Amino acid sequence: MSRERLLYPLRVAVILIAASIIVYVAFSIFPITYSIYIAFTDANAKNIAPGPRLKELLESRDTIVKTLVDNKDIIISGSAKAYSTVSNIIVDLRDLRSHIVESTPETISVSKITSIKDSIDSKLLEVKSIVLSNETPLHLNPRIRTPLDRAMRVIDYNVWKPIESILLLRLVFTSEDLDMLRREVIPSIDYIIVSLDELQLALKSVGEDYDGFVEKAVSDIDREINELTLHFIGLDNFRKLFSDSRFPYSILKTILFTATSVPLKVIVGVMLAWVFSSEAIYGRRMLRALLLLPWAIPVLLSVTTWRILFTPERGFIPVYIKSYFGIDFNIYGNEWHAFILYNIVEMWLAYPFVMTVTMAAIASVPRELVEASLVDGASFIEVFRRIILPLIMRPVTFAAILTTGASLQVFMVPLLINNGGPAKTISLPGFTPATGYSNEMLILYGYNRAWLEQDYGLSASVFLVVVSILLVYAIAWYYLVYKRGPRYG
Known part of the structure; x- marks a missing residue:
């Protein structure tokens, strides 16, 4: 081997x-x-990870359907019996109504009302026992269960209770008592008759369309199963995105932020690198180390500190600005004040990277060229502009490309400062106005859709759009800068 x-x-x-x-x-x-x-589904907090609940519902549905199919004849017979009993209840209710409407204080009969009450109550209990029986589980159909529950509740509180308080507890009745009874009871009796008519229609449909009854019986379970099931919806999330004025506004705001923050980061980083590369700066190594601190400090701590410094009426910077310039700098109430702070914080977080790349590039510039230019009478600015900058352009361009990608994905800065606020009505031509955050950058927009609205499918579609933008950006930079652009260095 x-x-x-x-x-x-x-x-x-x-x-x-x-x-x-x-x-x-x-x-x-x-x-x-x-x-x-x-991104192509209706994923939300319920159906993204339904757990054992979905399995329980599916098993419960299968059990109910099997029971209903096996007991079909018994259920149809029970529904017919309940239908007949409900018809008798309606007859009793109409009899009660007629007696109350047509009677006078002298002719109204408490015994007759009591007899009708006992008859209606016993028949309602009979219907209820049929509907709730395990052999004839008609209560599974909400079209049967709901009107029966409604009728029994109304007859107890809006018919028997007023009758008991006005008639059954008195020995002598007046016309005022009878008028009060009619005002309180007659509308309720009419309402109960309507509910029982609905119940009859539902009971009748059991025998006429048993398959429809089975579907209605499991409709609540089907609805919950549907809520817990992840569905493929094609491009619906993207249509929803581009019909929401907040999303294109978020794209525009992200592009604007990139256009303002990237030059700021690059200019500050390059200038600091140039200044502290000079041997004329005393203690420049220690100062360069201090300038790299924003890179070492956790982002959460850095951004929180800047937010505290710019807190309206309490932060020392807004107080100073108001005292000396008369400007009420409010990052929670003014869209553009918050936008300015985003740029400042983003520059603070990113300039160490640009500075480090630029300093490494400046160190590779031949000292002879710089010294010869100074001997020939060029100023430091001319040396930087005509000698150093052209030679370091490719590393600086590389740093700009990377920091542009970071700005397009800005998230922590607006989130920690004011969650992309302040809120306002966002209106764009061709879009329906909507209330949203005025500085909600793309990544933050997707985050808020996921964690505030729990619409994970929509959030994923946002991130897919962001990835597409970054891909287009990377390809454009590659062809424009590296393939067709000038080569420095």
Whole structure:
């Protein structure tokens, strides 16, 4: 056996490669593919991970359907019996209504009303026992259950209770008592008769359309199953995105932020790198180390500190601005004041990267060129503009490309400062006005759709749009800067 085969056995290599592929698929390919799939679904807080509840509902539905199919004849017979009993209840109610309407204080009969009441109550209990029976589970159909519950509730509180308080507890009745009874009871009796008519129609439909009864019986479960099931909806999320005025406004605001923050970051980073590359600066190594602190401080701490400094009426910077310039700088109430602070904080977080790249590029510039230019009478600014800048342009361009990508994905800065606020009515031509956050950048827009509205499908579609924008941006930079642009250095 060769030395190489002994040191690097093929079996070990295959195991390592297979393990790497599995890990790569599990932690990279699968999450990306699943995220893309979610963008084309109606994913939300309920159906993204339904857990055992969905399985329980499916099993419960199958059990109910099987019970209804097996007991079809018994259920149809029970519904017919309930239908007949309900018809008798309606007759009793009309009899009660006529007696109350037509009677006078002298002719009204408490015994007759009591007899009708006992008859109606016993028949309602009979209907209820049929509807709630395990052999004839008619209560599963909301068209049967709802009107019966409504009728029993109304007759107890709006018919029997007024009758008891006005008639049954008195020995002598007056015309005023009878008028009060009619005002309180007659509308309720009419309402109960309407409810019982609905119940009759539903009971009659059991025998006429049993399959429809079964569908109605499991309709509540079907609705919950539908809520817990992830559905493929094609491009609906993207149509919803581009019909919401907040989304195109978010794109415009993100592009504007990129156009303002990137030059600011690059200019500050390049200028600091140029200044502190000069040997004329005393203690420049220590100062350069201090200037890299924003890179080392956690983003949460940095952004929170800036927010505290700019807190209206309490932060020392707004107080200073108001005292000396008369401007009420309010990051919570003014859209553009918050936007300015975003740029400042983004510059603070990113200039160390630009400065580091630029300093490395400046260090590679031949000292002879700089010294010769100074000997020839060029100023430091001319040396930088005509000698140093052209030679470091490619590294600076590279830093600008990377920091542009970061600005397009800005998230933590607006989130931690004021969650992309302040809120306002966003209106764009061709879009329906909507209330939203005026500085809600693209990533923050997607985040808010996920965690505030719990619309994960819509949120995933936002991130897919962001990835598409970044891809177009990367391809454009590649062709415009590296393929067709001038090559520096």
